[in-house]
Amino acid sequence: MTGLLADRLCAAGYRLTAARSATIRVLESGDPHLSPAEVLERGRAFHPALSRATVYRTLELLTSLGLLRPLYGGEDGVRFACVADGHHHLICLKCGAAIHFDRCGLDDGMEHDLEQQFGFEVKSHMLELYGLCADCRRALPEEK
Amino acid sequence: MTGLLADRLCAAGYRLTAARSATIRVLESGDPHLSPAEVLERGRAFHPALSRATVYRTLELLTSLGLLRPLYGGEDGVRFACVADGHHHLICLKCGAAIHFDRCGLDDGMEHDLEQQFGFEVKSHMLELYGLCADCRRALPEEK
DNA sequence: GTACGTGCAAAGGTTTTGCATGGCG
DNA sequence: CGCCATGCAAAACCTTTGCACGTAC
Secondary structure, three states: OOOHHHHHHHHOOOOOOHHHHHHHHHHHOOOOOEOHHHHHHHHOOOOOOOOHHHHHHHHHHHHHOOOEEEEEOOOOOEEEEEOOOOEEEEEEOOOOOEEEOOOOOOOHHHHHHHHHHHOOEEEEEEEEEEEEOHHHHHHOOOOO | OOOHHHHHHHHOOOOOOHHHHHHHHHHHOOOOOEOHHHHHHHHOOOOOOOOHHHHHHHHHHHHHOOOEEEEEOOOOOEEEEEOOOOEEEEEEOOOOOEEEOOOOOOOHHHHHHHHHHHOOEEEEEEEEEEEEOHHHHHHHHHOO
């Protein structure tokens, strides 16, 4: 339990309430790709009164702080990923599976170069690679 | 006019119809981050009868071929980006501006390593860096 | 000529909003 | 104690789906 999201939230001047705390606990507990509905369902384990509207508001707030990122998954709508310290996925174009990997091939000097070139202040990043996962590669040749 | 999207579509065995052609022309004409509504509006310049449903169907089709990628933009919902040959953005967390840059710091051996490790076949990729654009950095200190 | 693709319009689900209440700081 | 945040429920929105017709190949 690092409390990274909570820390950043407070540092930005927002209150750490029961609803937000529950939402954050869900986001930091394992599964890195959750839909708003899943966050609501799991969040109610920590704070039964949690409302759908508050989940949406909290997700938007964390996104605006650069801590979360909304992704379009394979088929089931939006999912949010924590990108506080960079996030890297392999995404299967067929089944929508998102595989997380740690290694980031990013050139370390790159962020600095971009800040120089565009005056852009980089806070986090995400790298996605698209293709076919092992299971779908196996399945494809068979189906006709 | 490269016709890259059209070529790939046909190569995959799909028909190149007037509706699809119009949609593709919009996607290949400049602006790399379009919402479905914008695609519809601009597409009707080429094919007035173009329907909203067909735009959605075509966007989904191109996405499943790994040519497009749905992104959640700053505030206005989904936008689609062409990732046929890799795409790299700086995204402003405040105003939602998406700045394209060419340089990709990706380690060239990385794709191959991931194929070895996960059995994943990489077809395209996208790199997003989140932060504040030059304009918003200037504006922030002023507004209280 | 045939199977695929389209347009229309209605259905479905998710996301957003307003307002009175509650609780953090 | 004041203001921020919440919960509820309704409203708004975007997206998807069914079906009969048109058309690419």
